[in-house]
Amino acid sequence: MFAGEARVPAVLARPRTAAEVSGVVRAARDAGLPLTVRSGGHSYTRASLLDGGVVLDLRLMDGVRIDQEARTGHAEGGASAGAYTAAAGEHGLATGFGDTGTVGIAGLTLGGGIGFLSRRDGLTLDNLVGAEVVLADGEIVETGPDQEPDLFWALRGGGAGTGVVTRLDLRLTETPGVVGGILAWRPEPEVLSDVVAAIAAAPDELSGMVNAMVAPPAPFLPGELHGKPVIMALVCWSGAPEAADDALAPLRAHAPVVDLVAAKTYPAMFEGGGPDVAGVRAAIATGFTDVPDREAAAAMIDAVGAASGPAVVNLRVMGGAIGRVGADETAFAHRGHAVMTSVAGMTPDPEQEAAVRAWVSDAASRFGVDDGPAYVNFLGGDAPEDLARAHPGATGERLRAVRAKYGAIGAPA
Ligand SMILES: Cc1cc2nc3c(=O)[nH]c(=O)nc-3n(C[C@H](O)[C@H](O)[C@H](O)COP(=O)(O)OP(=O)(O)OC[C@H]3O[C@@H](n4cnc5c(N)ncnc54)[C@H](O)[C@@H]3O)c2cc1C
Missing domain, CATH: 3.30.43.10 (Uridine Diphospho-n-acetylenolpyruvylglucosamine Reductase, domain 2)
Structure with missing residues (x-):
């Protein structure tokens, strides 16, 4: 890691x-x-x-059980998103997690969980229907909408720090197949702006994120783009297959240089496993923004072009089912925003770490994601002022009250 x-x-x-x-x-x-x-x-x-x-x-507690009839998946506290997705996929069912199979379901769900099915089904936490939790005094309790409802509220977005979750019960949705994959374009500001806007305007069955990033030396990208700014989207259409082309047409209208979007099983969206970040030093900053206009998009592409190594401005389109949950219904208070915007830089070289941090900090302040509300799972710091951004106002007050009642355990997030 x-x-x-x-x-x-x-x-x-x-x-x-x-x-x-x-x-x-x-x-x-x-x-x-x-x-x-x-x-x-x-x-x-x-x-x-x-x-x-x-x-x-908890990694020895990685069991997953799919109850096809009840449309519920049961994951032990150390199970990974990829293992669960593969097991559910055998029945044509899915619970939406993030974009990387190696992420732990527990850590992801406690903070939120935004990924390939979020605009259709909500955040992962919106699909949590029950959990077994070991409290700070060692008591083992069951929680759900009708059992210990305050604890259940806190587990959905409150992040770590309110008990050890030993089992998560998650709603499954029929997902026999999806149309998804990578689209990439040359770094034109109007493309970045229009593609984000197109996903935001699409039916809920289209979820996606769009990156302005330094192109990795990946074989699927034309060699002339390697190491240069590129726009790369990861999209997933989870509606009727015959409607996919219409939903994706506004994205394809911008003549992508790479189009790997194809019909596949949902678990196939996780093929490739995600980045290997072992030994990598990363810096990240996060917040919420509007859909970038052309000027903002140009600034994002310029910022990436000025980075000295791997760097990304990551735009996750919100809306759909995410926005239909009340801000006080769960401890994830950030429902009404258009885009979750994060900037991240990475390096394997400890000597470059300060430069990466400086780039992230500068880009974050330029794009307005250095303060204000933030998604706990993408925070780059865990100081009280960082955590307060994740759980502002009434959400923070209620979270503190729940921890006072049930006891705090683990590093708070
Ligand atoms: C490569 C990568 C890709 C990512 N992609 C996405 C994405 O697409 N969408 C998204 O929403 N997020 C994404 N994330 C962020 C991810 O959701 C958070 O980093 C999450 O906290 C990771 O959970 P974990 O269990 O893997 O990590 P851990 O480091 O094990 O845990 C994270 C936090 O949760 C606590 N915790 C873990 N398990 C439990 C438990 N059972 N009970 C109580 N507390 C627990 C830990 O103490 C810690 O505070 C990504 C992160 C990375 C590194």
């Missing part, structure tokens, strides 16, 4: 059951040791690692 300053836990616990999790939680409390939980290990702030305390590593 991501590199950074060394963090050396005193104890690494690898439980197999909720009862064992409870035992570890009680033992850590009795020993006065801080504890953090590790599931998929993808935290940008490396919140699932700590110095001198207990890392409760």
Whole structure:
């Protein structure tokens, strides 16, 4: 996973059951040791690692059970999005997670979960229908809309810090196939602006994100674009197959240089596994914006062009089912925004880390994502002022009240 300053836990616990999790939680409390939980290990702030305390590593609890009749998937607290998606896909069913199979379902769902099905089905947390949680005192409780509703509210968007989730129950939706994949264009501002606007205006069955980024040396991209700014979208149409072409026509109207969008099974959207970020130093900043106009789009492309290494401005189109949930119904308070905008830079070279951070910080302030509301799972820092951006106002107050009632455990997010 991501590199950074060394963090050396005193104890690494690898439980197999909720009862064992409870035992570890009680033992850590009795020993006065801080504890953090590790599931998929993808935290940008490396919140699932700590110095001198207990890392409760749930990766042996990676079971997934698909209840086809009840349209519900049950994932243990250490299961990955990819394993669940493959198991559900065997029945033509899906729960929407993010874009990367190796991400842990628990970490993703606790914060939100935005990906290929979000405009159709909502965020992952909107599909959480129940959970088993080990509380800070070691008690094991069931939660859902009618059981411990305050706890259930906090688990949906509150991020880490309110119990150890040992099982998640998730709604499944029939998804026999999708039409999806990558589209790429030369770095024209109007293309970036129009493509984001087109996804926002499309039926809910089209979800997608659009990147202004430094083109990686990928074989599917023309060699002349490698290392240069490019616009790359990852789209997924999950409606009737015969309606896909109409939905995608406004994107294809801009003459993509790469069009890998094709009919496939939903699990095939995760092929390739996602980036290998082992040993990589990353910086990220996030917030919410409007659909970029041409001027903003030009500034994004210019910023990427000025980066000294891998860099991306990532625009995730919100709307659809995400926007139809009330801001107070869950602990994810950011329902009405058009676009979740993040800027990220990466380097394997520790000596380049400061330059990457400076680029991210400059781009974030230029695009208005350095302060204001933010998605907890893409935050680049975990200082109180960062976390307050994720859970502003009444959401933050209610989250603090829930933690006061049930006890706080794990690094808060
Ligand atoms: C390559 C990459 C791609 C990504 N793509 C997307 C995407 O498309 N959409 C999206 O929404 N997000 C995405 N994310 C962000 C991702 O949702 C967050 O990083 C998420 O927190 C990762 O969860 P994890 O379980 O893998 O990580 P971890 O580091 O294991 O955990 C993250 C946080 O959750 C806590 N936690 C983990 N498991 C539990 C549990 N069972 N009970 C209680 N607390 C727990 C940890 O203590 C930590 O604070 C991506 C991240 C990366 C690195």
